[in-house]
Every structure is written in C-alpha cells, then in structure tokens.
Amino acid sequence: MNHLIILPVLIPLLAGAFLVVAFAVPLALQRLISLLSTALLVLIAWLLFERVMAGNHVLYTLGNWSPPFGILLVADRLSVLMLLITAVLAAFCALYAGRGDDSRGAHFHALLQFQLAGINGAFLTGDLFNLFVCFEILLIASYALLLHGGGIARCRASLHYVILNLVGSAMFIIGVGILYGVTGTLNMADLAVRVANAPAADLPLLTAASLLLLVVFGIKAALLPLLFWLPRAYTAASAPVAALFAIMTKVGVYAMLRVFSLIFGLETGLVGTIAWQWLWPLALATLALGGIGVLGAINLRNLTAYMVIVSVGTLLATLALGSRDALAAGLFYLIHSTLMTAAFFLLADLIARQRGEAADHMVIAAAMAHKRTLGVVYFVGAIALAGLPPFSGFVSKVWILQVAGGTDRQAWLWPLLLIAAFMILIALSRAGSKFFWRQSGEPPLRFRMDPARLGVVITMLLGSVVLSVAATPVMSLMLDTADAVLSPGAYVEAVEAAARQTGEER
Structure with missing residues (x-):
C-alpha cells in the first residue's frame, strides 16, 4: 500500500501535537x-x-478496511491541486509569521x-462523515488562530464566526x-451509485439533503447571504492568519x-441538480456585493x-456555468485569486507597520x-489583483469572459x-494615492523595513508572473x-477496484 497519501494529514498532526506537548521549547525551535x-x-x-497528473488515482484504506466501510483517502487531480496550493500558501504564511507575529500569543x-x-x-477524504470531521478540525484551529494575539476586535469577529459555523x-x-x-452509506463513490439509482420516493429527501449541504458549503465559501x-x-485577524484564511x-x-x-451529478451532470441551479443567482449577488464592499472599505485589510x-462570487459564477471550459477557467482563477489575496493581506501589514498610528487606514x-519600495510592490500587486495585463488575473478573467x-x-x-474589476481598480487607486502620493506636513516616519517579510510578499506576487508566463501548460492541466x-x-471505478483488492487481501 502506498503511504504517501496519508502524509499530508499525518505530518501536520504529529507536528502540531509535538508543538503542543513541547510548548516550553524556544520559539526558534x-x-x-x-x-x-x-x-x-x-x-x-x-x-x-x-x-x-499522470492519470492515476491514489487511494489509501486506513486499517485495510474495505470501502465503503473503512476510512478512505482518495487523491485525484482536483484534490492534489488543492493540496499543492495549500502547502505553498502555508509555507509563505509560516515564513511571514516567524518574523514576530507568532510571538503575540501561545501555540x-x-x-x-x-x-x-x-x-x-x-x-x-473519500467519505462525507470524515469531510465533516476534517471541517471541524480546521474550524476549531481557525477559531483559535483568529483570536491569536487578543484584542476586542478579534473577540467580536470570532464570536460571529464561531456561531455561524456552529450552525x-x-x-x-x-x-x-x-x-x-x-x-x-457515506462513502462518496458508493453514495454516487446509490443516489443515481435511488427510487423516486427517495428523491425529496435527497433533494433536501443536497440543499442543506449547499447551505453548509455556502457558509464555508462565503456565498451570499452567508x-x-x-x-x-x-480584517481583525493577524496578517499571516488572514493570508492563510484565503x-x-x-x-x-x-x-x-x-x-x-x-454524489449528485453522476447521472445528471453538474448542472442537473436542483441545488446547483441556485448557485448562479447567488454567485452573481455575491460578486456584486463584494464590488460594493470594496468601494466602501476603510482600510486595506478590509478592502482585501x-x-x-x-x-x-467570480469563481462560483464561473463554476455555475457547468461546462468543461468554465470549470477549467474557474480553477485557473482559483489559483490566482488565492495567491494574490493572501499576498495583499501581508502587504497591508507591511504598509501598516510603516505608517504608525494611521496603520493601513485610508487616511493621509x-x-x-x-514608500518607493512599497509603492512599487503595491503597484504591481494592484495591477495583478485588478486583472490587468500582463499578470495572471488578466489571463484568468479573459478566459472566463470567453467561456x-x-x-x-x-x-x-x-x-x-x-x-x-473597475471598482477594485478605483478602490486600489484611491488607497494607493493616500498611502504613497498624498502626505501630511508631518516629519517623515522612520520605521524599519523587515527584508524577510518584504521578500515573502514579493515572491508571492512573482507567482502571478510565473502563472501568466506558464499560462498555456497550466491551462492544459486545468482542462484535464x-x-x-x-x-x-x-x-467511482477506482474506489470499487480498491474495495475489491482490499477484500481479496483480507
């Protein structure tokens, strides 16, 4: 059995457990x-x-229990793509936090x-119950990370966050x-077969379950009105936490x-489910509200x-189209937007550290x-995030518009x-003018710039350039x-084959 697939879960669990037990070790360690x-x-x-990407599914049956009874891990193209994005983002966040943000609280x-x-x-995970368990693990950790460093604003924000996610x-x-x-059954592959062959009498309950799950995932994804x-x-979270939350x-x-x-689209296709049909109007409303919120933001963290x-909203509206090209364009945009919004949370922190009491608020x-160094970095990041050429935001949005x-x-x-996109450009231009062009008559501030923090942000922004230069092979991967x-x-066939093989071994 290939044990590589369990390591993305096992390594951070063991590392986290060790860090909890050995909490008294030096922070450097x-x-x-x-x-x-x-x-x-x-x-x-x-x-x-x-x-x-070579065309193989990687499966892991914990305890060698045959699916659908045991815990099953499945790595396919979509899941490993998300794993890679998460790992790269986490590395940047850990590097940035290691410059002092991690010392503001414990653990x-x-x-x-x-x-x-x-x-x-x-x-x-290959089954729904363990998806629920993993959601709870990441949510419990996120509650504490949101509160890390303390403060009234974080306590208030965490209260709303916790209550809504508990619901x-x-x-x-x-x-x-x-x-x-x-x-x-709760095994996803087994569920797909049974839902596709469910009698008509069970369809109302299955539809109700799908709508409930749409609401749940809508909360996690921040879909209007959730x-x-x-x-x-x-806005309240510390910079590396907000970046990770991207x-x-x-x-x-x-x-x-x-x-x-x-589960619900094995026979009918992605757009054939009743719940999925609600996604299109809700995604458009989310997109519109986000644009309005960008114009009304009072600081750079809130704007981000x-x-x-x-x-x-953009991603879900693209996915709601349901076609192959739309899904591929959405996945390309997912990579770009995750990396760029995370970089901007860190950039907002860099700017705030240079402005004293004004922090990242849009005031003179x-x-x-x-200001010259940060101004250039901000200018490049703003162009990339607004979707202007030659960065990956432009490539992804043009692809979405074509689809x-x-x-x-x-x-x-x-x-x-x-x-x-125009609203984002206006908001970023307004913020940039107050940060870098229009200054009060007070003496210039002399705060030190941390080159390591700046290097992390620049490297993340360069990721947009790399994604744009390598757009053709990346787009091909997204289509696959x-x-x-x-x-x-x-x-489904890969899981069924694993079940047969495990049964023979037992």
Missing part, C-alpha cells in the same frame, strides 16, 4: 519545526501531483499545523444523517464541487477581505521611510465581472482536471 513540516507538505504535495505554530491537517484531510456544522450533520438514512462573517473576521473559502468551493459533481468575496499621514461569451448567461456575467471532475465514473 517551534518555528523550525513548523517550517520543516510545511516544506515537507510542499514536497509531498508535488510528488502526489506528479503521480496523479501559533501548533494551531497552524492542526489547521493544515484539517484542510488537507478535507481535500483527501453550519449542525446543518452539515443533519444533511449527512439524511443521506445515510436514505442510502445506508458571507457577512468574513469581512470582519479577515484558502478557507476555497475549501468550501472544493467541497461544493466535489459533492455535487460526484471584500476582494476575497469578489473572488468567491506622514510619508513612509520606504461565458458562448452562453445565454453572458449578459449577466460580463457586466458584473467588468464593473467589479475539469475533465476528471465532470467524469466522476473514473473516481
């Missing part, structure tokens, strides 16, 4: 352990990526590792219970795509939080000591997407991944 763990995750994710690196274990488990967890377990009661927790939570909404999107393409909402203050251009939904998506998602029969 904690940072080293955390960095080594995230570096290993990047390596393992890449090895899995290479193997799965930062342990919580980071537990969150990674939950996120990776959610991407790899979502209750709805999740209800939906899972309905599915188990109707089908007698997104109002996000701006306050992401992947959190994508976990909800992944779960939505996985469950509805596999609303850009996360814009990215969620004394000139920064390093929508051949459908009857072009009249809705084109104006909303272009207007939202979209084919795999929209043809879930191969996933």
Whole structure:
C-alpha cells in the first residue's frame, strides 16, 4: 500500500501535537519545526501531483478496511491541486509569521499545523462523515488562530464566526444523517451509485439533503447571504492568519464541487441538480456585493477581505456555468485569486507597520521611510489583483469572459465581472494615492523595513508572473482536471477496484 497519501494529514498532526506537548521549547525551535513540516507538505504535495497528473488515482484504506466501510483517502487531480496550493500558501504564511507575529500569543505554530491537517484531510477524504470531521478540525484551529494575539476586535469577529459555523456544522450533520438514512452509506463513490439509482420516493429527501449541504458549503465559501462573517473576521485577524484564511473559502468551493459533481451529478451532470441551479443567482449577488464592499472599505485589510468575496462570487459564477471550459477557467482563477489575496493581506501589514498610528487606514499621514519600495510592490500587486495585463488575473478573467461569451448567461456575467474589476481598480487607486502620493506636513516616519517579510510578499506576487508566463501548460492541466471532475465514473471505478483488492487481501 502506498503511504504517501496519508502524509499530508499525518505530518501536520504529529507536528502540531509535538508543538503542543513541547510548548516550553524556544520559539526558534517551534518555528523550525513548523517550517520543516510545511516544506515537507510542499514536497509531498508535488510528488502526489506528479503521480496523479499522470492519470492515476491514489487511494489509501486506513486499517485495510474495505470501502465503503473503512476510512478512505482518495487523491485525484482536483484534490492534489488543492493540496499543492495549500502547502505553498502555508509555507509563505509560516515564513511571514516567524518574523514576530507568532510571538503575540501561545501555540501559533501548533494551531497552524492542526489547521493544515484539517484542510488537507478535507481535500483527501473519500467519505462525507470524515469531510465533516476534517471541517471541524480546521474550524476549531481557525477559531483559535483568529483570536491569536487578543484584542476586542478579534473577540467580536470570532464570536460571529464561531456561531455561524456552529450552525453550519449542525446543518452539515443533519444533511449527512439524511443521506445515510436514505442510502445506508457515506462513502462518496458508493453514495454516487446509490443516489443515481435511488427510487423516486427517495428523491425529496435527497433533494433536501443536497440543499442543506449547499447551505453548509455556502457558509464555508462565503456565498451570499452567508458571507457577512468574513469581512470582519479577515480584517481583525493577524496578517499571516488572514493570508492563510484565503484558502478557507476555497475549501468550501472544493467541497461544493466535489459533492455535487460526484454524489449528485453522476447521472445528471453538474448542472442537473436542483441545488446547483441556485448557485448562479447567488454567485452573481455575491460578486456584486463584494464590488460594493470594496468601494466602501476603510482600510486595506478590509478592502482585501471584500476582494476575497469578489473572488468567491467570480469563481462560483464561473463554476455555475457547468461546462468543461468554465470549470477549467474557474480553477485557473482559483489559483490566482488565492495567491494574490493572501499576498495583499501581508502587504497591508507591511504598509501598516510603516505608517504608525494611521496603520493601513485610508487616511493621509506622514510619508513612509520606504514608500518607493512599497509603492512599487503595491503597484504591481494592484495591477495583478485588478486583472490587468500582463499578470495572471488578466489571463484568468479573459478566459472566463470567453467561456461565458458562448452562453445565454453572458449578459449577466460580463457586466458584473467588468464593473467589479473597475471598482477594485478605483478602490486600489484611491488607497494607493493616500498611502504613497498624498502626505501630511508631518516629519517623515522612520520605521524599519523587515527584508524577510518584504521578500515573502514579493515572491508571492512573482507567482502571478510565473502563472501568466506558464499560462498555456497550466491551462492544459486545468482542462484535464475539469475533465476528471465532470467524469466522476473514473473516481467511482477506482474506489470499487480498491474495495475489491482490499477484500481479496483480507
């Protein structure tokens, strides 16, 4: 049995457990352990990526229990893509936090590792109940990470975040219970077969379960009207935590795509489910609200939080089209938006450290000591995030517009997407003018610039350049991944083959 697939869950769990037990060890050693763990995750994710992109599913049956009875991990093109994005992002966040943010409270690196274990488990699990368990692991860790460093703003934000996610967890377990009661299984591949062959009398309950799961995943993904927790939570969190949280909404999107393409769309296709048909109007409303929020933001962190909402609306509207090309374009945009919004949370922190009491608020203050360096970095990041050439945001949005251009939904998506991009450009220009061009008459500030923090942000922004230069092969990979998602029969066959093989071994 290949044990590589369990390592993305096992390594951060062991690292986190060790950091909790050895909490008295020097912070430098904690940072080293955390960095080594995230570096290993990047390596393992890449090895899995290479193997799965060759056309193979990688499966792991814990305890050698035959599916659908045992715990099953499944790595396919979609899951390893998400694993790789998460590992790279976590490495950047751990590096940035290691410059001092992790010293503002206890157990930062342990919580980071537990969150990674939950996120990776959610991407790899092959059954719904363990998806629920992994959601709870990552959510519990995120509650503590949001509070890390203390403060009234974080306490208030965490209260809303915790309450809404607890409601979502209750709805999740209800939906899972309905599915188990109707089908007698929670293995996703087994569920796909049984739901596809369910009698007509069971369809109302299955529809109710699918709608419940859409609401649950909508909370995680920040889909309107379930997104109002996000701006306050992401604005209040420390910079590396907010940057890591950029992947959190994508976990909800992944779960939505996985469950509805596999379990409910095996026979009818992705757009054939009743719940999925609700996604289009809700995604457009999310996109519109995010654009309005960007214009009303009072500081750069809040502006970036609303850009996360814009990215969620754009991504889900693209996925709601349901075609192969739309799904591929959405996955390309997912990579770009996750990396760029995370980089902007860190950039907002760099700017705040240079402006004293003004922090990252959009007010005129004394000139920064390093305004030229930060101004250039901000300019590049703003262009990339707004979707202007030659960066990956431009490539992804042009692809999305081309895909929508051949459908009857072009009249809705084109104006909303272009207007939202224009709003982002206006908001970023307004913020940049107050940060770098318009200064008060006070003496210039002389705060030190941390070159390591700046290097992390620049490297992340260069990722957009790399993604743009390598657009052709990346787009090809996204098309292959979209084919795999929209043809879930191969996933089901791989699980059934693993069940037969495990049964023979036992």
